[in-house]
Amino acid sequence: MGEAMPRRQVLESLSGLLLVLFVAMISSTVVSTALPLIIGSLNGSQTQYTWVVTATLLAATASTPIWGKLADLFNKKTLVQIAIVIFLAGSIASGFAQNADQLIAARAFQGLGVGGLQALVQVVIAAIIPPLERGRYNGYLGGVMAVATVGGPLLGGLIVDVPWLGWRWCFWVGVPIAILAFVVLQKTLKLDTVRRSDVHIDYLGASLIAVGVSTLLIWVSFVGNSFDWVSWQTGAMAGGGLLVLAVAVLVESKAREPVVPLHIVRTRTAALAIIGSLSVGLAMFGGAVFLGQYFQVGRGYSPTEAGLLTIPMMGGVLVSSTIAGRMISRSGRIKPYIVTGSIVLVAGFVGLGTIDHATALPLVATYMLLVGVGVGMTMQNLVLIVQNSVPLRDLGAASASVTFFRSLGGTIGVSVLGAVLANRVTHDLTAAFGGHGLTQGDGGTSALNLAALPPQVQEVVRTVYGDATAHIFVISAAAAVVSVIAALLLRPVTLRNTIDLEKTKDDQVVTDPVVG
Known part of the structure; x- marks a missing residue:
């Protein structure tokens, strides 16, 4: 499959893939603003709050390399549809959870499907669109990501604020979208089936x-x-x-047949892109997950209002990914945009590291906008630069490797930053209440269930959460600095205009050196 598909056929196939990407992203964003209320209603703790997110990211991270390797061995369309079915089952189970532990387990199963969707969409797009043209289509991806990230928190907020729906619909709302994506892919996506007799999964x-x-x-x-x-x-x-x-x-x-092929990840381009993706994932997922909690618990806004307040960050993702994608397709140069985006990302998190429970909202919005611009310019392009450096036969494993480490960074980020926040909150609440803290001993009430607390206690909890959140953004900024260093060390490349690497024998990335 060395030749590019006609534009009309690409757009038809892309419609189903964009739906898949949308349903995978909205599964996280629709929960983000609702999670404080969900965990509060289930009388969960700050640690369980973190693990509702971490469980999905961890399962997605662990399964991503397997999905990528399977994509090099079997029919990619069938694999995408299998991932959709797993995602559906996990979403339905999450909605029926009766306590925080059940929710964490269901979200972990859902993560297996999310891992397949986020890896396979990248692989399929790379299999039908040359790298040089892919920058333009990355604009479409950025648009879908922005709609999912902007619309998800708003939708989640509306769902939990409407009494006759309730928080369980945050998990069920993606079910009809996933079913629609399955049907659209069945009708539009046409890919060759790979048949190999020496199949071996590690x-x-x-x-x-x-x-x-x-x-x-x-x-x-x-x-x-x-x-x-x-x-x-x-x-x-x-x-x-x-x-x-x-x-x-x-x-x-x-x-x-390694799930993480060392001969690919040890090349200079792939190694630096992986380091950059790891730090971007840590900063992006780790920081963004707690913004909804900051606005609700720390500032006292409703879930719907919290969703509206995150629009600057998501708008930054939409604008920067669309503009950068078109400019990359026009010039074929990608490194300047990755470097610029990583620097802007650091600036945004440095700003967020200064906020507290009383920071002016326009200032918080400016910092979030910078973070969104940085994410939009780096996240997809770090995958693209690696895809440009490998032959078609290794495309699935290479794409999944970068996605794997980005998800790993996000998983580490959510877990580490969640632990930092939980310890900080526990310490500050203990100090605020004269050494006793706020436990779940009285009526099963947790600090996240603000409605069940007296007004004076609510005010203390809001102040503590609002002030403590800045500490995790400082750590996110430090992680993002690593992405700047990795981006600066990337070799300047010109994206090829063919599907397979062998078609461009003069391309400098063909002889990309091995690190070490």
């Missing part, structure tokens, strides 16, 4: 990666609260997680 490597990452994230969530930093639990969990990941690297180096 389940051992994938399992080791999942276990290693999960162990470290569980350790981060509980260290400093349930046990000390220097303790046997820390040694067992942190040391054990790192040991498992070391074994995973060894397994991947010897596997016949």
Whole structure:
């Protein structure tokens, strides 16, 4: 499949893929503004709040490399539809959850489908559109991302604010969209079926990666609260997680069909793009997840109002991804936009690191706009620059590898920043209430269930959450600095105008050196 598809056929196929991307993104954004109320109604804790998000990201992260490898071996269209079915089952189960633990488990299953959708959409688009033209279509992707990210919080806020709907519809609202995406893809997407007799999936490597990452994230969530930093639990969990990941690297180096192909990720372009994606994912997911909580718990706004207040960030994603995508397609140059976007991302998070419970909203909106612009200029383009450097046969694994590390960064970000926020809030509430803190002992009430607290206590909780949130944005800014360094070290490349790498023998990225 070395030749590009006609534009009309591309647009027809793209319509189904955009629906898939939309349903995957809205599954997270529609919950973002509603999550404080959801966890409050289930009498969950700040740690459980974090894990409702982390569970989905972790499952998506662990499964992404497998989906990518499967895309190199089997029919991509069928795999997308399988991922949609898994996503549907997880969404329905999430809506029926009766407590926070059930919700976390259902969200983890939903994450398996999300991992497939976010990886496979990138792979299929790369299989039908040359890199040079892909910048223009990335504008469409950016538009869908912006609609999902702007509309999702608003929709989630409206759902929980309407009494006859309730928060469970935050999970069920994506079901009809996913079904529509399944039907549209069945009618529009036409791809060749790959038939190979030597199919081998590295389940051992994938399992080791999942276990290693999960162990470290569980350790981060509980260290400093349930046990000390220097303790046997820390040694067992942190040391054990790192040991498992070391074994995973060894397994991947010897596997016949590794889920994370080391010969790809060790090239200079891929390695730097992965480092950039890891830090962008940590900053973006880790920071953005807690904005809804900041506006509701820290500032006292309703879920709908919190969704409206996040529009500047999502608008920045829409505008920057659309404009940058068209300019990249016109010039074929991509590095300047990644460098600029990463710098703007740092500036935005530095600004958010100065906010508290009383910061003027126009100032907060300006900082969020900068974050959105930075994300829009970097996220998709870090995937694109790697896709430009690999042959068609490795496209699925290469795309999934970048997506994997971006999701891993997001998972780490949500978990680490959530733990930092939880510890900070616990410390400040304990100090505010004379050393006693605010526990769930009285009537099962948590700090996130503000409606059940006395007005004077509500005011203290709002102040503590509003002031504590700035600390996690400072950490996000530090992580984003890493993406700036990685972007500056990228080699300048000109995007090729063919589907497969072999067609462009003079392209400088063909001989991309191996790191180390």
